[in-house]
Amino acid sequence: MERKINKVAVLGSGVMGSQIACHFANIGVEVLLLDIVPRELDPKEEKKGLKLTDKVVRNRIVDTALFSALKMSPSPIYKKEFASRITTGNMEDDMKKISEVDWIIEVVIERLDIKKIVFENVEKFRKPGTLITSNTSGIPINMMLDGRSDDFKKHFCGTHFFNPPRYLQLLEIIPTKETDQSVVDFFMEYGSQFLGKKTVLAKDTPAFIANRVGVYSIMSLFNSVKDLGLTVEEIDKLTGTVLGRQKSATFRTADVVGLDTLVLVSNGVKDNCPNDEENKLFELPDFISKMVENKWLGSKTGQGFYKKTKDENGKTEILSLDLETLEYKSQKRVSFPTLDMAKPIDDLEKRTAMLIQGKDKAAEFYKMMFGGLFAYATNRVPEIADDLFKIDDAIKAGFGWALGPFETWDILGFEKGLELIEKQGKKAAQWVHDMKARGATTFYKKENGQKLYFDLSSKEYKVIPGTEDLVLLDALRDDNTVWKNTDATIVDLGDGILNLEFHTKMNTIGSGVIAGIQKALDLAETEYKGLVISNTGGNFSAGANVGMIFMMAAEQDFDELNFAVKTFQDTMMRVRYSNTPVIVAPHNLAIGGGCELAMHADKVVAHAETYIGLVEFGVGLIPGGGGTKEFAKRFSDGLKDGDIRINRLRDRFLTIGQAKVATSAYEGFDLGYLREGIDEVIVSRERQLTRAKAACLEFANKGYTAPLREKNITISGQEGLGIVYVGANSMLSGNYMSEHDKVISEKLGFVLCGGDISERVQVSEQYLLDLERKAFLELCAERKTLERLESMVKKGKVLRN
Secondary structure (H helix, E strand, O other): OOOOOOEEEEEOOOHHHHHHHHHHHHOOOEEEEEEOOOOOOOHHHHHHOOOOOOHHHHOHHHHHHHHHHHOOOOOOOOOHHHHHHEEEEEOOOOHHHHHHOOEEEEOOOOOHHHHHHHHHHHHHHOOOOOEEEEOOOOOOHHHHHOOOOHHHHHOEEEEEEOOOOOOOOEEEEEEOOOOOHHHHHHHHHHHHHOOOOEEEEOOOOOOOOHHHHHHHHHHHHHHHHHHHOOOHHHHHHHOOHHHOOOOOOOHHHHHHHOHHHHHHHHHHHHHHOOOOOOHHHHOOOHHHHHHHHOOOOEHHHOEOOEEEEEOOOOOEEEEEEEOOOOEEEEOOOOOOHHHHHHOOOOOHHHHHHHOOOOOOHHHHHHHHHHHHHHHHHHHOOOOOOOOHHHHHHHHHHHHOOOOOHHHHHHHHOHHHHHHHHHHOOOOOOHHHHHHHHOOOOOOEEEEOOEEEEEEOOOOEEEEOOOOOOOOOHHHHHHHHEEEEOOOEEEEEEEOOEEEEEEOOHHHOEOHHHHHHHHHHHHHHHHHOOEEEEOOOOOOOEOOEOHHHHHHHHHOOOHHHHHHHHHHHHHHHHHHHHOOOOEEEOOOEEEEOHHHHHHHOOOEEEEEOOEEEEOOHHHHOOOOOOOHHHHHHHHHHOOOOOOHHHHHHHHHHHHHHHOOOEOOOHHHHHHOOOOOOOOOEEEOOOOOHHHHHHHHHHHHHHOOOOOOOOOOOEEEOOHHHHHHHHHHHHHHHHOOOOOHHHHHHHHHHHHHHOOOOOOOOEEEOHHHHHHHHHHHHHHHHOOHHHHHHHHHHHHOOOOOOO
């Protein structure tokens, strides 16, 4: 890591180029984004009297592409202000500027002849030693070396980002025969530490790793779906979240990616991998050929395997394609006994094992799918990757699978996996049988807090490279658990630091989690140095248990509800004032109670993809676990006279009143959920717990002292209430809110302003907590609030926006 990347040049501003530029801007790198010069004026330019020599025309292609990227939803950029780190230009006027950059990334059209022209131009201006890479998904990297200088060859390789670059974690590094090893090592480390990617070293084989295995999986289903007698929606139900994969599953994913893209990759494998034992599976079935002919390519053409329509009443309906008739029809409810048995099981590994236990069509489907996948994965080692863990890492990070092929095989059992392969009439690679002969019957194992894989060359288990210094909760849990209940587990991370994780549905917070927090603090205060609160689930926490709140409110058991809310508040205050440091490390959803927990920590180490917010207003409530109190405290800090004070109050009120959720951790600072100078953001999810533990140790080793309880929070009283009440009445008069929303707004304002007090005074946190709890309970008694809560419970939802 002797190299420093301060500025990069991205050549090509298409869908991938612009988004790659945005992701570098996300991490603070200066970006030069270049594209070709237009050859003719467009109608708007002609109308304005512009010329082809005008800069605005010459940069039109790149500027239009970047503008379109920044308008995407979800956004490719963490904060819109970060786009200022990108400078645009064109490859004729501005190519000389690449001499100032540290890394040049080519992202032009997938044609070798055009790439070679670009590289020839790059050689004219690139300074020796500058890194140069190509983002390609299909063209062999070694074919790009023809005619290049020795210095170019030494510093060149493939860097295959997956779309969308901000959200998909995979970055495949594909060296050529000429790439210097130090360059490869740099990309592997930089991609992980700075870009937050799962960097996987791939061989220069067709489709590399993830697409080779992932597209095989898709094409296998394309070619067998009719024989299985399953529909499009049934396949998607069977291959989605139940397997820990993306909700879009198989056919909906094909629509999103684009059928033309899948066909391109599939044809590439078929044409260039004649010795692939499954080569015939990459042939296009008749229905795919017909869809391509009809231009039913998916989302980009408005229809693919699914089509959105409206009925005669204007109601939107998503139809699915009948693969026999190629006609669109209404979707039917998918139901299989195997799915019914597996659905209640939250633990993914236990659920996966359950899927092959049934006797119905679904269970037979899983046996077929797993058998084929296991065989194919084994035969790709060492063809596309020397190590089995690279296949798992690539498919998980590139296709959003929670479990890779070899991890899944370990769950089902070694002999069971071989049995499934044999029943499909397929063969596992010889190395699998050699492995068995040595008495090794798992592909992975955990030892001393590390995850090991079976290494084919040494025929021994080795630590996965790059993870030697990481804190891996999954590898520590089995041997280092010090306490657990049904909803939470406390794990010893070593060096005197504990970790508390939740494992309820979407990690919602109920009595079991509260008990876990209290127990973790008990242990940390008496026997350890500090506490981290993090987990490996899909979300940090999706808020409070709505079902519990609704049940007590519906039964008008307000004494019990008051006790529950006060217990939550007291627990948050204990997190704040514990005599041991508490670090919270959120990721993905951290809303409602999850947000309140983060707001009471000594420090938050948030993953960049953290969507944090207080969303209780949406179900007719205000934050009742200290969130409203904390906002009152935070906007009182540094208050100034005049309009600044009024604007600050308005902003903080609207953040809660509009249930605003940050679209990245960086936005969390703007909304007041995270604190500048205290909380921090880390781009690498894999390294988040390691950083959180280090931060906890920093607090402890400096000599941690519990903070004093706040007793001097300035509240605005009637001055602020006047603003709230006038605003609420105006919104009601303009039909922008309902009577019930007005009630919630006034309750929220009452707490934020510290009650009906005639002048600004200083109060304690407990005073505000009591106001907060009183308002929360009063809103629980509202009929409209009960209706909203009941609706969410029936839909199986939690407190979220």
